[in-house]
Amino acid sequence: MERLLIVEDDVELCGLLAERFRSDGFSLEAVHDGARGLERALSGEHKLVILDLMLPRLGGLDVLRKLRAQSGIPVLILTARGEDVDRILGLEIGADDYLPKPFNPRELLARIRAILRRASPARSDGERLTAGDITLDTGAREAWINSRQVNLTSVEFSLLEEFMRHAGHVVTRDDLTQSVLGRKLGAFDRVIDVHVSNLRKKLTGGSAGERVKAVRGAGYQFVVRSETKNT
Amino acid sequence: MRSLFLKIFLWFWATVVLTGITLIFSFLLQPGGASFRIHAALGETASVYGRAAIAELEGGGPEAAATYLEDLRKNAHTSACLFNREGTEIAGHDCASFSRLVNAAAEKSAPAIAMRHGLVRVGVRLQGESGTPYLFATELPAGPGAAFGNNFFGLLLHWGAAFLVSGLICYLLTRYLTEPILRLRDASRQLAAGNLSMRAAAGAEKRRDELGDLVRDFNAMGDRIEALITSQRQLISDVSHELRSPLARLTVALDLAREHKGDDPAFEQMQKDFDRLNEMVGRLLTVARLDTSATPAEMKRLDFGALVAEVAADAEFESRELNCNVQLSGDNHIYVQGNSDLLRSAVENIVRNAIRYTAPGTTVDVNLRRRNSAGLARSVLTVRDHGPGVAESELANIFQPFYRIEDARDRQSGGVGLGLAISDRVARLHGGMVRASNATDGGLQVEFEIPAAEVTPET
Numbered sequence: 115m116e117r118l119l120i121v122e123d124d125v126e127l128c129g130l131l132a133e134r135f136r137s138d139g140f141s142l143e144a145v146h147d148g149a150r151g152l153e154r155a156l157s158g159e160h161k162l163v164i165l166d167l168m169l170p171r172l173g174g175l176d177v178l179r180k181l182r183a184q185s186g187i188p189v190l191i192l193t194a195r196g197e198d199v200d201r202i203l204g205l206e207i208g209a210d211d212y213l214p215k216p217f218n219p220r221e222l223l224a225r226i227r228a229i230l231r232r233a234s235p236a237r238s239d240g241e242r243l244t245a246g247d248i249t250l251d252t253g254a255r256e257a258w259i260n261s262r263q264v265n266l267t268s269v270e271f272s273l274l275e276e277f278m279r280h281a282g283h284v285v286t287r288d289d290l291t292q293s294v295l296g297r298k299l300g301a302f303d304r305v306i307d308v309h310v311s312n313l314r315k316k317l318t319g320g321s322a323g324e325r326v327k328a329v330r331g332a333g334y335q336f337v338v339r340s341e342t343k344n345t
Numbered sequence: 346m347r348s349l350f351l352k353i354f355l356w357f358w359a360t361v362v363l364t365g366i367t368l369i370f371s372f373l374l375q376p377g378g379a380s381f382r383i384h385a386a387l388g389e390t391a392s393v394y395g396r397a398a399i400a401e402l403e404g405g406g407p408e409a410a411a412t413y414l415e416d417l418r419k420n421a422h423t424s425a426c427l428f429n430r431e432g433t434e435i436a437g438h439d440c441a442s443f444s445r446l447v448n449a450a451a452e453k454s455a456p457a458i459a460m461r462h463g464l465v466r467v468g469v470r471l472q473g474e475s476g477t478p479y480l481f482a483t484e485l486p487a488g489p490g491a492a493f494g495n496n497f498f499g500l501l502l503h504w505g506a507a508f509l510v511s512g513l514i515c516y517l518l519t520r521y522l523t524e525p526i527l528r529l530r531d532a533s534r535q536l537a538a539g540n541l542s543m544r545a546a547a548g549a550e551k552r553r554d555e556l557g558d559l560v561r562d563f564n565a566m567g568d569r570i571e572a573l574i575t576s577q578r579q580l581i582s583d584v585s586h587e588l589r590s591p592l593a594r595l596t597v598a599l600d601l602a603r604e605h606k607g608d609d610p611a612f613e614q615m616q617k618d619f620d621r622l623n624e625m626v627g628r629l630l631t632v633a634r635l636d637t638s639a640t641p642a643e644m645k646r647l648d649f650g651a652l653v654a655e656v657a658a659d660a661e662f663e664s665r666e667l668n669c670n671v672q673l674s675g676d677n678h679i680y681v682q683g684n685s686d687l688l689r690s691a692v693e694n695i696v697r698n699a700i701r702y703t704a705p706g707t708t709v710d711v712n713l714r715r716r717n718s719a720g721l722a723r724s725v726l727t728v729r730d731h732g733p734g735v736a737e738s739e740l741a742n743i744f745q746p747f748y749r750i751e752d753a754r755d756r757q758s759g760g761v762g763l764g765l766a767i768s769d770r771v772a773r774l775h776g777g778m779v780r781a782s783n784a785t786d787g788g789l790q791v792e793f794e795i796p797a798a799e800v801t802p803e804t
Contacts, residue, residue: 124590124593127593127594134600134604137604202686214627216593216619220600303659330651331658
């Protein structure tokens with residue numbers, strides 16, 4: 115049984131979810147406040163954290179920020195409907211995906227499976243991908259620009275990998291959502307765009323110019339920089 | 346704008362000026378009227394001049410009399426004429442004009458008084474030293490004409506000063522009266538526009554008259570309205586928040602029940618209604634947040650054209666299932682100062698609403714363009730469907746939360762009556778507005794208008 119952590123202050127909801135998850139082969143540990151949730155999330159015992167953004171004591175966004183400073187563990191955030199700003203902020207801080215609350219448990223399980231599938235790829239035979247000055251090691255899931263290692267979250271790494279495999283070509287948002295988030299692009303779904311924007315910021319780093327271009331109405335295009343700059 | 350001010354001011358001033366003029370006239374323009382004492386005095390004055398003229402005549406002949414009268418005319422600006430008993434001119438200036446007055450004086454012992462060019466004229470019967478009767482007529486510096494004087498510039502100065510002083514006083518008085526009214530009007534407008542914290546200016550509140558009372562009453566009313574609406578909104582927000590937790594549990598519990606008991610049409614129905622409740626609660630919270638908005642949304646310059654294009658693309662994706670399509674046209678490089686999440690949700694709600702109502706197989710037209718009105722650049726988004734439209738009388742109401750035009754149809758189509766309310770609030774938050782109208786050949790047309798930013802993006 116894979117261990118998951120849920121940080122959510124609604125005790126009864128956690129009980130119901132734990133029961134539901136058990137029948138799908140997950141063991142769900144529930145924690146009901148932010149400070150304790152952060153502590154447990156950092157323990158390394160879980161495959162994934164489900165984090166409610168509205169929490170007593172330490173708020174969900176703060177938990178996420180502190181967690182991301184130390185750990186790359188996949189995080190799925192639960193946001194209240196209508197609180198779009200929190201959702202975007204959560205994704206920007208480094209959550210992998212989100213689900214508006216109240217949610218359908220089947221949907222939650224599907225998203226968790228998609229994240230886990232990507233985060234722990236079965237392939238141990240890591241290959242090295244190179245495009246211009248960027249190098250990826252898909253086995254160790256590490257990325258370098260020139261010789262500087264870039265600290266990417268798991269989603270961002272998958273996104274970059276996807277871009278590099280299709281370097282120079284336009285990749286649609288549908289395809290990106292499917293391959294990176296493991297689900298279909300919903301109407302008015304902007305999760306992938308936030309991840310692209312996060313990745314862009316990390317790649318741009320010191321040197322100017324965008325590596326990932328938005329192609330309006332089509333999707334995104336990864337532009338390879340041919341000459342390596344010594345910085 | 347300042348028409349009340351202008352009206353009061355002009356009426357006050359006209360009243361003051363007319364009253365002044367009337368006063369002068371009523372005192373002096375009554376030859377046969379009230380002021381007998383003045384008449385007697387006038388006769389007396391005329392007699393003094395007349396006797397002097399007769400003395401000159403009897404002492405030095407007509408030439409001496411003529412010289413005296415000429416001096417009088419030059420020095421005192423008073424023309425006069427001396428006649429013999431029969432009314433034949435002896436000496437003087439412009440004597441023909443006195444003839445009627447002189448005839449009148451010949452027939453009675455009292456002085457005859459007339460008015461010409463605003464000056465009083467007096468005719469008297471006099472006797473010389475020798476006992477010869479004469480008739481003497483003169484104009485005297487009295488009457489409204491005298492008030493004007495003979496000096497044109499002096500006249501202008503006096504009357505101009507009076508005019509200006511009265512104007513200034515009227516202006517100050519009018520301002521004193523209308524300023525609180527104008528401020529009150531401003532405040533009530535803003536209050537009506539939804540700025541609930543608006544109060545009339547503190548200056549007007551200190552007045553101790555009825556206008557001060559009015560301003561204080563208005564402010565008290567504003568406090569009351571604000572308190573009522575705030576508590577109502579707070580209630581909506583609180584209730585929605587509280588509803589969410591049980592809803593979340595119910596959804597999970599339903600799923601568990603399905604796991605244990607298998608699928609059942611009743612479960613399907615429950616699922617559908619949970620989804621509806623979820624949607625409603627979410628939108629209610631959005632409306633409540635926009636209404637209460639304690640923390641103003643973060644505004645920055647953004648490409649509204651790109652945002653609309655994205656929403657249109659998403660809507661196209663959604664509309665395929667509903668067998669209609671979305672057509673985007675117009676200018677696609679319009680920048681605005683705004684909050685992208687709120688704007689996205691506003692545009693989304695309008696477009697989704699159009700998709701919901703447009704007839705199957707038809708197109709929803711989404712058009713974005715710049716419009717300059719009164720020197721202000723506006724970005725105007727027009728979304729038009731080919732559906733049944735909305736009755737004219739209902740057009741203004743569709744932006745109210747939970748407003749239903751046709752109960753049955755709306756529920757059937759799954760609307761919760763909050764989408765357009767959100768768009769309306771977002772538009773107002775951005776200093777714009779939403780309008781709905783029926784297109785000439787059927788279908789509803791919604792116009793979302795907000796101020797546009799500069800054309801050239803700053804990089």
